[in-house]
Amino acid sequence: MIEILAPALAIGLGAIGPGIGIGLLVMGALQAMGRNPEFAGEIRTNMILGIVFAESIAIYALVVALLLLFVGAPGLAG
Amino acid sequence: MRKLFQGKNLIYTIGVLALMVVSVVFIRVPLPTISLPAEHIPGWSIAGFPITNTIIATLLADITVLLIGLLAVRKMKDVPEGFLQNIMEWVVEIFDGMLTDIGGKKKARAWLPMFLTILLFLLFANWWELVPGFDSIGVMEPVEVAYAKTGVTTGYETTSILGMSSLVSDQVKLTEEEQAEIKAEAKHAEEAGEEYHPHEAKGYILIPYFRAAATDLNLTIGLALMVVVLSHIIGFRTVGVKYIRRFAMPVITGMKPIDIIVGILELFSEFAKIISLAFRLFGNIFSGQILLFVMAFLLAFLLPLPFMALELFVGFMQAFVFAILTFIYFEQATHSHAGDEHH
Numbered sequence: 001m002i003e004i005l006a007p008a009l010a011i012g013l014g015a016i017g018p019g020i021g022i023g024l025l026v027m028g029a030l031q032a033m034g035r036n037p038e039f040a041g042e043i044r045t046n047m048i049l050g051i052v053f054a055e056s057i058a059i060y061a062l063v064v065a066l067l068l069l070f071v072g073a074p075g076l077a078g
Numbered sequence: 079m080r081k082l083f084q085g086k087n088l089i090y091t092i093g094v095l096a097l098m099v100v101s102v103v104f105i106r107v108p109l110p111t112i113s114l115p116a117e118h119i120p121g122w123s124i125a126g127f128p129i130t131n132t133i134i135a136t137l138l139a140d141i142t143v144l145l146i147g148l149l150a151v152r153k154m155k156d157v158p159e160g161f162l163q164n165i166m167e168w169v170v171e172i173f174d175g176m177l178t179d180i181g182g183k184k185k186a187r188a189w190l191p192m193f194l195t196i197l198l199f200l201l202f203a204n205w206w207e208l209v210p211g212f213d214s215i216g217v218m219e220p221v222e223v224a225y226a227k228t229g230v231t232t233g234y235e236t237t238s239i240l241g242m243s244s245l246v247s248d249q250v251k252l253t254e255e256e257q258a259e260i261k262a263e264a265k266h267a268e269e270a271g272e273e274y275h276p277h278e279a280k281g282y283i284l285i286p287y288f289r290a291a292a293t294d295l296n297l298t299i300g301l302a303l304m305v306v307v308l309s310h311i312i313g314f315r316t317v318g319v320k321y322i323r324r325f326a327m328p329v330i331t332g333m334k335p336i337d338i339i340v341g342i343l344e345l346f347s348e349f350a351k352i353i354s355l356a357f358r359l360f361g362n363i364f365s366g367q368i369l370l371f372v373m374a375f376l377l378a379f380l381l382p383l384p385f386m387a388l389e390l391f392v393g394f395m396q397a398f399v400f401a402i403l404t405f406i407y408f409e410q411a412t413h414s415h416a417g418d419e420h421h
Contacts, residue, residue, distance in 0.1 A: 052399050056354070059361035066364065070114045 007065035014061020021054040094380070101379035106247035108234045109375040110213060111224070111283045112368060116294040119285060120217055131216070131286055132294035139203035139291055143195070170194065180402075181409040189408050192308075196301070197401035200292065204363055204393030207290035208386050213367070216286035218243060220279035225252055226264035233281025250281030292363040292396075295356065302355035305404045306348060313411030321411075355403060362396045 029047035033040045081087060116130035123129055150166040158164045173194060177186035206212060221233025231252045234245040252260070260276070267274040291297050313321045325341045366389045373382040 048395070049399070049402075052395050056358040056361070056399075059365065060354075060357055062365050063357050063361040066114065066361075066368075070112060 003068070007068040010068060011058075011061050011065040014064070015058045018054050018058035021057070022051050025050050025054060098377065098379050102377060107374045107378045108245045108247045108249075110286075110371050111230055111232070112371065113228060113230075114364075116289060116296075117285045119287065120219060130294070131289040132291050132297065135206060135212070135288045136203065136291040136294075136297060138206060138288065139199055142202040142206070143198050146198075173197070176402075177405055180405065185409060185412070189405055192408075193401050193405050196305075196404055197397050200301075200359070200397035200400055201394060203291040203297075204397060205390065206288070207363070207367060207370075207393070208389055212288045212290065213286045213371070214284075215288070216284050218245075218282040219285050220276050221250060221252065221281040221283055222256075222260050222276035222279060223274060224283050225257065225260055226274050230283060231257065233283050236282050245282060245284055252280065256280070290363055290367055292359050293367055295360055298356040298360040299352070301359075301400070302352045305355065305407060306352050309404075309407040309411040310348075312408050316412040351407065355400065359396050359400055362392055366392055 025047060029043050029050075032043050083091065116132040118128040118130055119134075146162065146166070150160075150162040153160060154163060158167055170190070174186060174190055177190055177193060180186075181189075218236065221230065224230040224233070233250045233252075235248040235250060236243045237246050238244070263276075264274040310321075323341075325345050369385055370382055370389065373385050
């Protein structure tokens with residue numbers, strides 16, 4: 001049971017933070033775009049770059065989950 | 079939406095829907111056996127080193143970058159005429175401008191070759207994954223041999239299509255008794271110094287010839303190590319021996335306690351750099367690959383298409399982020415320590 005739950009918890013809990021982060025990031029970027037539409041292109045590029053960095057935190061959690069799924073961890077039953 | 083159901087479009091719509099139904103019923107794609115380490119291709123080795131499928135994909139990406147570079151400069155002219163030369167000049171100009179914005183003209187010119195090499199190499203390494211044949215053409219390995227090696231218990235039955243054998247989606251699972259038997263036989267073969275071969279293969283798994291290069295941690299950690307070590311070499315060359323000061327070597331006198339704590343943090347952040355660079359690339363490409371596998375497994379027709387478009391974007395973005403971080407690390411290494419002026 002625990003060997004199924006462990007990867008699920010790893011990615012599930014690990015995705016909360018980046019999810020909030022990306023939400024805040026896009027909110028800020030959209031507000032900025034709404035205020036000065038002439039800089040929309042530049043803001044969008046930087047927004048995507050920021051999203052990628054925030055997303056990579058979720059990817060670390062995903063890597064841990066995948067490691068647990070396909071390799072297993074010492075001490076875990078099964 | 080209404081136009082979809084009129085005249086010619088109606089025929090296309092029905093055709094597509096019929097194909098989807100047919101693909102669900104008849105063309106079932108087996109879910110590939112996912113393994114985290116790169117698979118050794120059976121029987122392939124150079125001087126005792128086993129060749130893995132990611133090595134082949136890495137070489138393929140290398141060859142692509144070299145070929146494009148060579149072809150672009152083959153008939154170089156002041157006013158570019160060829161398609162490739164135009165494209166490459168456009169690429170170089172865009173990134174030259176971008177790096178100049180970040181680090182100034184001198185640094186941009188010095189490190190643009192490094193930046194573009196990493197970018198193009200990772201770009202092609204990631205995009206090759208989307209080419210048909212990657213992850214799907216390879217060697218059949220009996221599931222018994224795979225179990226003895228890695229502990230895989232699920233294989234697939236095979237069928238023959240146009241003289242080539244192919245996996246079908248009917249799963250074959252090894253039972254507990256069979257697993258114990260294989261273990262005993264493999265141990266026996268190992269003691270006799272032979273390779274283990276089952277008498278009769280129950281099912282097969284596929285070991286592809288090609289697998290996206292960045293799904294191997296050896297490549298991503300190797301690249302990250304190279305970048306971070308190179309940034310320190312650049313730091314030493316530009317700042318001099320004083321460069322070591324940022325890591326709070328207590329041997330250097332005249333340091334405040336706060337400097338030592340900051341320095342220890344800096345030291346740790348160097349290791350964090352390696353890990354974050356390596357795992358960001360690896361995680362994105364590996365999870366993308368699994369996503370494509372699962373989508374093709376659910377519905378082989380049309381469904382993987384939007385996800386392939388997503389992977390096209392992710393592949394470029396990760397290559398770009400890796401390259402731009404390389405540049406930023408190089409740029410940071412050339413800053414002298416903030417407190418230097420006061421000492």
